[in-house]
Structures are given as structure tokens and as C-alpha cells.
Amino acid sequence: MRWVEYATFLAVVLALARPAGLYLARVCLRERTVLDPVMGPLERGFYRLLGVQSEQEMGAGLYTLCFLLFGAGCMLALSGLLLFQRSLPGGPADAWLTTPMTPDLAANTAVSFATGTTWQAYAGESTLRYLLQVIGLVAQNFMAGAAGLAAGFAFIRGISRDRCTTIGNFWVDLIRSVLFVLLPLALIGGLFLMWQGVPLNLARYTQAHTLEGHAQTIAQGPVAALEFIKNLGTNGGGFFNANGAHPYANPTPLTNFAGLLAIAVLPASLMVTFGHIVGRPAAGWTLLAVMVALFSIGLAVCDRAESPAPMITGQRLAGGNLEGKEVRFGVGGSVLTAMVTSNTATGSYNSMYDSYRSLGVLATLVPMLMGEVVFGGLGTGVFNIVAAALVGVFIGGLMIGRTPEYLGKKITAAEIRWVALYTLLTPKVILPLTAIAVATSAGRAGLVTHSGPRGFTEILFAFASSMANNGQSMAGLDANSAFYNIATILAMMAGRFGLTALSLALAGRFAAQTRRPITAGSFPCDTPTFGLIVFATILLVGAVCFLPALTLGPILEFFQH
């Protein structure tokens, strides 16, 4: 049964990739869509309000600047709201909000949502006002998702162009991503979740009198407004502490499956968009095939790790490792979700990774360390896989002694420098931050649940998740301290703004290049051999950067038990 669920998931994603990808291409290229009659006037109204000349495009530098300014605006707006959230009217009553909104927690949360990471150092039901969750967090989920998609569009355009100084207009891409992609889907998805049982209210926490006569208080809230867009925008931060495991956030296996599709379909279909816009559909499908292969390996490892029951000498247990997992999802729905969220920069876990076995943790950690090349974040995932492809092309070109080129673009020393910076930024951020955390008492103070290799893994996981703008955590780590709030801010900023700036710079260089015709002598980029090169490159680069760290964490733990 588990394998039916896994296979169905991949089949649906692949089946939707083409129609969704071609639709996204229309949004990217400003062609007519079915939503034009509704959204067209709204779109033009936005341009008038913002004072944007929508026909005027930007070079890579200006595009990046706008991306940064918008991110800064989001952070300022959200930190302001967070610091004054207690003044917002409505529930939950102050008595339930036991976690103080310290300046460092506010800054962390603001950066976290504005970067699409949605790392949460707090528990929603004991920290935030309902109105903050909606006006602040729901809006940020849309905006961060749309900004990521915009950057992905610009990157694709850059590669597709021929001697052009511009890669698009950020404000146009941003507005179109919200109006033509996220908003309509989030409305349909939100209603679907409500049908399945996700609440939408501003009621007081329910005082229930249980069947056995005890008092039970049940947190409520406008949950349905957040829970679909958090997945669609590949953000992932949940309304409640238990995120996608909470029965109000994710009440049925069907809501879970729909959430997984909301996460994965758009990033996967962007490979079709990519292939379509650069005029080589097969190149897009080749990269998608690499993704599916990597995804399936991780899924198989995680499934195998979590399938056996915990071993207790003298006790016979039957079933899988259900510690930290919900019965309605079972091992299958939990493991599939873990692999989807780990691979897509979406932290909406529905099971607790700290309760996984070492190899299960490894399977969820490695995709984040490899830079979310499988599907990846909405829009930003395109950078990751293309950067991997470029490294592959470069290594392949060196091996056969031919000038490396990809899709008619030459990879010269200048381009490979950007690619190398891009590839190395992830380890350069994650590893030093992990080392500092391990070496300082402020960092080790977070280890309230585990020490030894599992404790090390928790810290590595936290920085990998922040850098990948993923946001999922091993919750045994107590991350609400000034140290982790500030250290994860650094990683989240580098992961969002550093990687996007490098990618857009590269896109600008490609746009300016002559687009060389594809000839018999061109480097083929849509063959199984090429797919294999990209696949091997990703694993090799990942292993070179992170094998030592992984050895100290999950691998050591595996050999200890």
C-alpha cells in the first residue's frame, strides 16, 4: 500500500508537469491565459499603483536589487507587526501566549517568512495572535513564494535570450505570480482543506469537557487560510507547533496528499517551463528525470529505515516506527511527506524527524545539503538543478576536451566562476555555523534533548534547513535563543539573497551571450548520458562537501546502534 501511494504521487506530479509547466510559461512570457478576464484589470491596477512601466525590462543587477528591496520591505513589515502583535485585537487570549516575542525571535521570524524559509523557533498556538498569523504570515507566504517564482522566471528568460541586456521586470513577475498562479490555487486549495475539516475561525480556544470528565482546551484559529498557501509557496511554516501533523492543519490522508501535490507540482513543472522557453523541451525532461531518480533513492532509504518497529528486548511489537508519526498517515504518508518537504525547501513536516532512525534522518538531511536540487523551492529550485547541470557540463567538457556549453550558451571561466561560487556558498555557510555552534556553549545550550552524534545532527540539520530556506527542524533542538535566532538568520539570508543574486548574475551573463545554434558538435544535454552526468555530479559534489560532517552525525549514529 505504501508503494502505491509513492508511485501514485510521482505519477500525478509527472502527469501535471506538462500542463502546469506550459501554463507557467504563459505567465512568465506574459501571454494570454484563461484568467486574463478576471486578473487582467487587477494586474493593470497594480502596475498603476506601483508606478511600474510593465513593458520596461531590467538588467540582472536592477532585477536583483528589486528582489532585495522587496525582501527587505517584507522583513520590515513583518517585524513591525510581530513586535506589536499583542496590540492586535482578537484571540487567542494573552493567557495562552506564553512565549514572549523577544526582538531576536521577531527578527528571526520576519527573516524566516520573508525568505520563504518559515523556520519557526516558536509554537504558533502559544505565541501568535490570529490576526498576526493571517495579515502577517499568510501574506508573507504569498509574497515570498511569488518573489521566488519571479526570480526563477527571470533566470529561465536569461538562459533563453540572445544578446540581450535584460532578463525581465521584477515587479511584473511578482504581481503576475501572485495573481495568475498562487492566489487562484490557494483559494481552491483553501476551500478543499475546509471541506476536509481544517478550521477557519477566530473563536476563543475551546473549553471541552471530555468523555472521561476532564477539561481539555483546544487551540483554534483561521487555520485554513494558511495551510494551503504554506505548501503552494514552498514555505511550510504551520499554524500550530506540530505543523502538518496537527489534526486541524492536516486532518486526513487526502489533505496530506493534496498538500504534497501543492508543494511539488509547480517546482517540477518549472522544468517543463524551462525546456519550453529555452526551446529544448527534452532538456527540461532530462533534468526532471534526474530529480525523480534522486527522489526515489531517498524515499527508498527513508522507507526502509522507518518500516521496522522499535526494538525492545523482551517485547514483541508489530508495525513500523510510529514514534512521532500519526496513525492516519502511517509510515508511508509520513515518509513520503518527509522526502517531499526535504526536497522542496518546504518545512511542512507531518512527522517528527528527531524520532526517526539515523538513516531516516540522513535521507531528510541530504536533500537540503545538496541544495534542494530535486524540485526545490518554487522558482529558486530552477537555479539549483541548472547550477548542478552546469557543473556537470563543465566536468564533462574537461573530460572530453571540448568547450563546455549548455543550451547554446558557452561556459567560460567567467560563468563557471559564478557557478562555483553558487555551489560552494551552501557548504561555506552551513559548515562554519555548525562548527561555531558545536564549539560554543551558547550553541550547545540548544541541545536539550540529545547529545553525541544525534545532537550534532540536530545542529547541522538546523543550519542546512535555514540555508536551504527549508524551515523544517529536528525539534529536539531548543532553537529559540539569541544564538540560534541570529545564526539561522545569517544562513537564511545567505540561502535566499546570496544564492538568488549569484543566479541572476549568471542569468544576466547568459542573456548577453550569443546563443549558438545546436549542431552535431554541440554538447548533448537531453540524453541519458547527460542525465547520468548531472546525477553523478550532484552526488559527488554533495559527498565532497558534506561527507565528513555526515560521518560525525547520522552515519556515526548508525554504526553505534
Added chain:
Amino acid sequence: MSKVSNSGESAKPAAGLASVVIGQLRPAILSVLALSLLTGIAFPLTLWVVGRPLFPRQAGGSLIVSGGTVIGSELIGQQFTHPEYFHSRPSAAGAGYDGTASGGTNLGPNDRKLTEGAPGFLGIRQLAEEYRRDNGLAPEVPIPVDAVTRSASGLDPHISPQNAALQVPRVARARGLSQAAVRHLVESYTSAPQLGFLGSRRVSVLELNMALDRASRPSRGQAGH
């Protein structure tokens, strides 16, 4: 796409940067404000206006009300300790099924604390021993793992059908019902995987226990309220 013009990219970056930034401040500020209004206020309001009339019960949290008192929510698990009720899974939410403190143990099968327990914390071993004692199970009977592990949310409303089956004799005895009658009730509160392949077969504990109360008052007579 062919008629693209180049707006920015000032030739003198040092002097130009400040004016370029200022030129983009209006769209930067207004886009954050306008998109916040659209997606943070208009969007949830639309969902509210359309969704609440369609799904009023779900919107309110799927609460179960009996005689004016809220018993709980269909979706949120409750703690049960009396023998005449089916027991939920152990819970790490607060003191157990605390609806304001969702969460798990964050301990895994490699943790001795989880497997063997610690002061103030029942390990899987103790939970298994208790479960065998409560349900009169021989050592060779395997225990369904959900009965001795804590869920991710701490609010899991379900148990596995295997877990329910092992509790049937105890519940039937405590209520003076036949095992067949109790088993029949369990059947009717068991959900199949959605669409035939999504998720696991599961029993909704609170709803099952309410149905039991409707079928028979507990023979001890002091459960409920």
C-alpha cells in the same frame, strides 16, 4: 518579447546606485502594502465568506456538542484511562492530549530514554508492559506499535484496527457487552484508506467511545459526566 528596452543599469554604478534604489522604493513599499492587503486580508476574507457557509461545522473545528457541553472535537484526540473506553495512543502534548501544546517526544528508537524510560517518563517498555497488563495479553502476542508510541502532534485521534482489536475483550467485559457487539462497533468507526490507497486503516477513538456510551452505560457507572 522582442521589443525590450533597458531601463536601469546606470553606467556609473557608484553615483547611480542611490538614485536607482530611490527609483524603486515606491514599487517596493507599495507592493508589500498592496499585496499584504490582497493576500493577508482580502484572501482570507474571501475564504471566510465562501467557505464558512459551505462548511460551517469544519470551520468551527468539528466540535462535538452534547447537551450544550462541548465534549471535544472529532479531529482532536482525548486521553482515556478507564477500562470501559478504548484507549488512545500515549501523548506528548503537555500532560497528555493538551490541545494548546501540540508536539511529540522528539526521541527516536535509538534513544534509551524512549525505549527504557526515565524518571517521570514512561518508555516504550513500560508502556508495553502496561498495555499487556490492561488487556491481559500473553508475552508472545505482538503489540501494535501505535499503542506504545507517541504521535507527532500528541493529539492523534486514531488508533490502528489491530490496537482496537486487542482492547475489545477488556471493553466488552467492563461494559457487560458481548465481544461481537463491541467488535461490530469498532468496525463501524474504522475508516479505510482514502481513495483506497491513501494513509492507513484507522479507528476514531472518541467517536467509537461515544458510540459505546450510547450502546451501554458503563457497568462501573462512573464514567462520563
